[in-house]
Amino acid sequence: MKMSYRESSFFVVSLVILLHVINGSIDISNNAHKEYVKLLLANGVAHTPPMGWNSWNHFQCNINEDMVKATADALVSTGLAALGYKYVNLDDCWGAMNRSSSGKLMAKASTFPSGIKALADYVHSKGLKLGIYSDAGYRTCSNQMPGSLGHEDVDARTFAEWGVDYLKYDNCYNDNTKPDGRYAKMSCALHKAGRPILFSLCEWGQDNPFFFFFFVFIL
Incomplete structure (x- = not known):
């Protein structure tokens, strides 16, 4: 056949x-399998496939906080949230062009004037979860905001402080090193950040991720 x-x-x-x-x-x-599964289940996320909304395919860089709030409202009012569609995920272009003087990512003031923490609080008040986007390179794919390469620990802590629940991690503007090391660094940083954050790898299938993803989450 x-x-x-x-x-x-x-x-x-x-x-x-x-x-x-x-x-x-x-x-x-x-033993290895048991320890691996134990660690994957420990933070309580992604026990089932995550469901929700992502801003990129329709809006790309044309996003703002009012749109995200309206989307959260719609997930609830349409009954989708009750069916398990819990994630409201920002994609690229939510951040300022450069980092703050202390080296932290910042929300773009013209489109997210209240900041990401306030947005997360609003989304959480609806019983939903907020997702955010970054990149395992020096810039994100839009080249409109910094990536997290070399800033994994500070960015993971920032996301945790803001109340982020999900991180989509892209693969643009990297330093041509293998993705397994770059993704493992963020995985480790998220584990240390003190908040359960679902880690979504968006690395385009480079270098056979079906091998290395097995190890990314256990470092």
Whole structure:
């Protein structure tokens, strides 16, 4: 029987992972698996696939706090929130062009004058969760705000202080180093930040993420 493209791709990926298991490059022993699952479940996020709204596909950089609040209101009023659509996620362009004098990311004053913490408070008051965007490079993909490369710890703490619940982490303007190290640094920083934040990798399939993602979350 002829397989579809999706089925054949899944078969190839599964076969490659199996070969790595056989030659010992991926440890799926009972103890390793138990510790891995324990750590993944510990922060309580992504026990099921996250559902919600992201600003990019329709609005791209044309976003502001009133729009985000209206979206949160709509998720509740339409009944989508009750069905599990809990995330209201900002994508690129929410931030100022440069960091503050203390090295922190800042909301863009013209579009998010109340700041991200106030926006998170509003979203939380609706029983929803706020997501935000950054990049594992020096700039985000729009080149309109700084990325988090080299600033992982301070940015993770900032997101936690603001009450962020979800981080989409893109892959533009990187230093041409392998993504596993860059993504692992942010993963570790989020674990230390003191708030459960769902970490969403947006790295375009570079360097076979189906291998390294297994280890990103356990550093």
